[in-house]
Amino acid sequence: MLLPWLVTCLAGCAVILSPVSEGCGPGRGYGKRRSPRKLAPLAYKQFSPNVAEKTLGASGRYEGKITRNSERFKELTPNYNTDIIFKDEENTGADRMMTQRCKDKLNSLAISVMNLWQGVRLRVTEGWDEDGHHSEESLHYEGRAVDITTSDRDRNKYAMLARLAVEAGFDWVYYESKAHVHCSVKSENSVATNSGGCFPGGAWVTLEDGGQKLIRDVCPGERILASSEIDGSGELIYSEVLTFLDRDPATWKQFFTIRTESGASVSLTAAHLLFVSKGNCSGGEEAAFGSMRTIYASDAQPGQCLLTTVTGELVGQNEEGRKGVGRLSRISQVNMREDVGVYAPLTRHGTLVVNGVVTSCYAVVDEHNLAHWAFAPLRLLHHWTGSAGGHVGDTGVHWYSKVLYWIGSLLLGSEHFHPWGLADPWR
Incomplete structure (x- = not known):
């Protein structure tokens, strides 16, 4: 049973990733060797x-x-x-x-x-x-x-x-x-040689009953608050946790702590993706579909707007399980700190709300949509078998993330990956 679904996953990754790379997919440049990347010398004292x-x-x-x-x-x-x-x-x-x-x-x-x-x-x-x-x-x-x-x-x-x-x-x-x-x-x-994209163990998520749970205590199969839209906008919904893309209770990591004017604060590793508005923003507004983009946590700057949840809107839910919408809130401060424990849950929708901030499940690669498509075979595997290949209690980077990173590094240039990303994806 193992070999067929492993082959399916790898084949799916290759098919999904190949169109996004110039010279690797259909259209202009198909079949051509990519030109060598021009290297820029470092400046003195850089x-x-x-x-x-x-x-x-x-x-x-x-x-x-x-x-x-x-x-x-x-x-x-x-x-x-x-x-x-x-x-x-x-x-x-x-x-x-x-x-x-x-x-x-x-x-x-x-x-x-x-x-x-x-x-x-x-x-x-x-x-x-x-x-x-x-x-x-x-x-x-x-x-x-x-x-x-x-x-x-x-x-x-x-x-x-x-x-x-x-x-x-x-x-x-x-x-x-x-x-x-x-x-x-x-x-x-x-x-630090095993960096991915994670949250500290003390971060919290919201459960279906409206209660909060530390991310280190979340288990696959539970449903947590997430965004129903691929860019983090739109209605909030409870999405099933399929597995953990990275999980290590003993690891010390450096986190970017991002605070907003609404009082929300979330900590993420440098390579984790975060949704921010594309243009000017005002606090308290709802985000229209297509108005958000993803950045690395290390690129977050004061003045940019994140999507945060409003606690009062999370009381009750409709028949489809939706719970209000995220609202824009300006980043007021960005700091760095060290903390123990790294956790990166993967939900079915590829998004999650952590500490009241709408974030992506993905890291390292520079585009949330690309990452979500690339993880489609893993979601399909879970649909077929009821498991995403990880096991409760497993630590380290998920095997699929490692394979995916390897495939992506062959098809995409290094500019598509965070420089602090999976420095040693085969750990």
């Missing part, structure tokens, strides 16, 4: 992503200095890649020591350097530091950071070298000085 290095959105927290005598020294591995030049001015081999994740990204970058500049190799001027030459809590002390140049030491290449490092998958890249580029990665056991 860092990517545009957050501090030791935040969860970049390389994550400092976990402590690693010495040769410490238990954690086994976390480091030597890099003997002959396509990389290691300065090793200490003559101890320290620059070759790094975490496996750092090694993988560095080796990938070495290939990109040789492909772009004939006869030029990647050069590491500083890797793991055991002598205390860097600032306090430097990731060099954990083997998670490297300073790099090109073998010809041509400083005119360093801006593009920084861009290549971003493309190679380093979690934070900083064109730090005219003499080198600084790159770092998340720790091997960092929960």
